[in-house]
Amino acid sequence: MKVKKAVIPAAGLGTRMLPATKTVPKEMLPLVDKPVLQYIIEEAVDSGIEDILIVTNRAKTAMDDYFDYYPELEHRLAASGKEGQANEMRRVADMANFFYVRQRETKGLGHAIARARRFIGDEPFAVLLGDDIMMSKVPVLRQLIDAAEKYNCSCVGGQYVSDEAIGAYSSTKLVRLEDRIYDVLDINEKPTPEEKLSNFAVMGRYVLTPDIFDILDATPPGRNGEIQLTDGLAALCHRERMVAVDYDARRYDTGNLRGFLEATIDFALRDPQTGPWLADLIKSKAQTL
Ligand code: UTP
Secondary structure, eight states: OOOOEEEEEOOOOOGGGTTGGGTSOGGGSEETTEEHHHHHHHHHHHTTOOEEEEEEOTTOTHHHHHTSOOHHHHHHHHHTTOHHHHHHHHHHHTSSEEEEEEOSSOOOHHHHHHTTHHHHOSSOEEEEOTTEEEEOSSOHHHHHHHHHHHHTSEEEEEEEOOHHHHTTSEEEEEEEEETTEEEEEEEEESOOTTTOOOSEEEEEEEEEOTHHHHHHHTOOOOGGGOOOHHHHHHHHHHHSOEEEEEOOSEEEETTSHHHHHHHHHHHHHHSTTTHHHHHHHHHHHHHTO
16 A cells, blocks of 8 residues: 555634634644644655645635745745745745645535545545644654555544543544554544543544545535544444554644644744744743733
8 A cells, every 4th residue: 555645624614713714724824934734734745645635615725825836926035135935935835746626515524535536536545634733753644654554454543632532532442453553443423421432532644545435425414514524434444444543743733722822832942943032931921920
């Protein structure tokens, strides 16, 4: 199994980040000095992905503009001696082959991924959610692809979360295979404490076989009238082998304000340009609280 294509569903309405996200896609909010989406694309590229399909909608054209060339800007930068910045603009647009498809109605994550069928064809592919970013040594998607290739099957990424948190995610019934890798026997979405299968929550990254498309097309709308990816994953793991990777990373959900703020602080602290200055600033502000 070789995974060379990725799908980034980014057509959600971003209601948890309103009012900013009324006109700025949440995937384009700047985290330190680049949009959230660029971190996700860099993770995909660093994991060996070459072709990336972004699922977008009519209000989110800023995403395809960002990964396009902008000759006027590049010429202006180059003419004023800022070749480095001009080259960086090109590098971002050339990172991968970008493709776009519109989700014409906001009918859920499963529905968004189903829009990728013609682009994917008959090969395994990666999914990276457009608002989950990772801080890790080995790119998280690479950790999943390694497991998917080793066991020759679909692979979901996730982490163990607290009893209080699991109800907000999907829980999984697992059998341990090796350090950080499990067979997946079942998955359910937003379980009550009684329904919980374990505290392992599936979050943000997936490698799927194309069999998911027939399943998603046949999946009826679930919670909120949306086609839920989790329902599709449950059917897929009943039909064929699926493994889970407990990925080694710090995950940030930038689709909610606290996650976004924490990611901003952590990434700015890690950046040599801003880190020492921000650490001093936080210390001096903390003294005045
Ligand atoms: P979220 O539930 O985090 O995104 O979906 P949302 O719907 O934009 O968020 P809120 O709750 O309104 O704030 C997870 C991922 O699935 C995409 C989102 O863009 C996000 O990357 N998604 C969700 C779609 O592409 N289409 C949908 O219909 C729903």
